[in-house]
Amino acid sequence: MLLALIVVATLAAAAGAWALLAERRATRLEALLDAERRAAADKLSSVEHARDALKDTFAALSADALATNNQRFLELARQKLGELHTAAAVDLDVRHKAITDLVQPLKESLGRVDSRLQDVDRERATSHARLAEQLRSLSAAQAALQLETGRLARALRSPNVRGQWGELQLRRVLEAAGMLEGNHFELKESVTADEGRLTPDVLVKLPGGKHVVVDAKVPLSAFLDAGECDDDAARETKLRDHARQLKDHIVRLSGKTYWAHFQPAPDIVVMFVPGEALLSTALQQDTGLLEFSMKRGVMLASPLTLIALLRAITYGWQQEKIAQNAMEISELGRQLYERIAKLAEHFENVGRSLAKSVTAYNGAVGTLESRVLVTARRLKDSGIAPTEELPDVETIDLAPRPLGAPELTGLFDEVVEKA
Known part of the structure; x- marks a missing residue:
């Protein structure tokens, strides 16, 4: 027990000594730490002063260097810019000349185009005025044509006028085929028959002394009525009447038997219908009309088909003339030889x-x-x-x-x- 107390006392004394020693060491360390802090503060202050000085110095040096560099840069820039300006000026002149040479033809072309456009514009204005005048004239002519067409339609309803118009169209077809009156055809040749006096419109002469009779017929009244109809059914009825009228003309013309009174002639008479529409419309309404007419010795002919027929006859005359010339030449040759x-x-x-x-x-x-x-x-x-x-x-x-x-x-x- 005592020993334990001694040990405890000893340990307590040792602990106190260590505590005192530790306190003293701590005091020294604090003093040393304070000294180090003061030294560090002094150093920090010196560093800050040095930094400020360096900053000022660097700022001054930087400003000087910047000013110097700026000056050199400006001088170099001025030099380079001067060189570039000179080169650019030379290059600009070259490019300007090249562009001028390149653009000059285009400029001249544009000038010509502009001049031509002005001419075209003037011509357009003139043409427009002329066209307007022509349109006015055309309008007036159309109005006059409508008036004349109405008068013609009214006039063609007269049988005498229709007959004269058909004969006129027939004569024009003969002239268009190259035929001459007296040489190739005769007008209004008359013969006396049992049924009275027969006078066909045209007697066409064929090579070899033969003839063919052409008579103009104008079945027009029903056709004109059909053109005035607004209703399709009524129009179809009038067109069928037109076909019947044409068939009646065929029957009457066949009964005259012209070919028997103008010999030598083929057993046929040509019935001239002076209008393509007149004949084609009738054939559309009565598809057997053509066969009906041929069985009765009547050949239907529109202006185009009659021209083709007359052209063939004219060609026959030409061939006969060539044959006659050949015979005359042969006779002349025989006489010359003799x-x-x-x-x-x-x-x-x-x-x-x-x-x-x-x-x-x-x-x-x-x-x-x-x-x-x-x-x-x-x-x-x-x-x-x-x-x-x-x-x-x-x-x-x-x-x-x-x-x-x-x-x-x-x-x-x-x-x-x-x-």
Whole structure:
């Protein structure tokens, strides 16, 4: 127990000593820490002063350096800008010239285009004014045409006017086909028959002395009525009436048997309908109308089909004219050949006469040389001085030239042999 107390006391004393020692150490450490804090504060203050000084110095140096650099940069920039400006100016001049050279043709073209556009605009204005005037004239002409059409429609309802109009159209078709009155056709040729006097509109002459009768018929009243109908059913009724009227004309024309009274002629008569619409409409309403007419010896013809028929007849006349010309040329050739043969006979006689003349001439020359000139030379030798010398007379050795044509070969063989 005592020992324990001693130990405790010892430990307590040791602990107190350690505590005192620790307190002293702590005090020293605090003093040292304070000193270090003061030193650190001094150093921090010095560092802050140095930093401020460095900051000021750096700011001053930076400002100087910046000013210097700015100055150098400005000088360099001025230099570079000057060089660039000079180069740019030169390049700009070059580019300006190049662009000018490039744009100049375009400018000239645009100038021409602008000038042309102005001309076109003026022409357009002129054309517009002219067109407006033409439209006004056309409107007036249309109004006049409508008026005249109405008058014509009213006039064509008269049978006499319709007949005259059909005959006029028929004459125009004949002229369009190239036919001449008196040569290729006759108008209003009349004959007397048992049923009375027959007078067809046209008698067309065919090659070989034949004829074909053409008579114009104008079934127009029902057709005009159909054009005035607003109702389709009524219009169809009128068009069927138009086909019946045309069929009635076929029956009446067939009963006249023109071909029997104008011989020689084919057993057919041409019924001319002076309007394509008149015939085509009737054929649409009555599809058997064409066969009906052909069975009765009537051939229906519109202006186009009649022109084709008359053209064929005109071609026949042309071929006959060519054949006649060929016959005339053949006859002229025969006459020419006979005359050439007669002329060859005259040449033969002339050749014989020439050969005889040459023979007589050569005989006379022989007599002159062998008899007359011998005596004359003797007279000269006897001392008679002639005033002129006797000429030398030569014989003719040429014969008449024979004709070289094969047809005339041999005509002068006999003449040459005799010569």
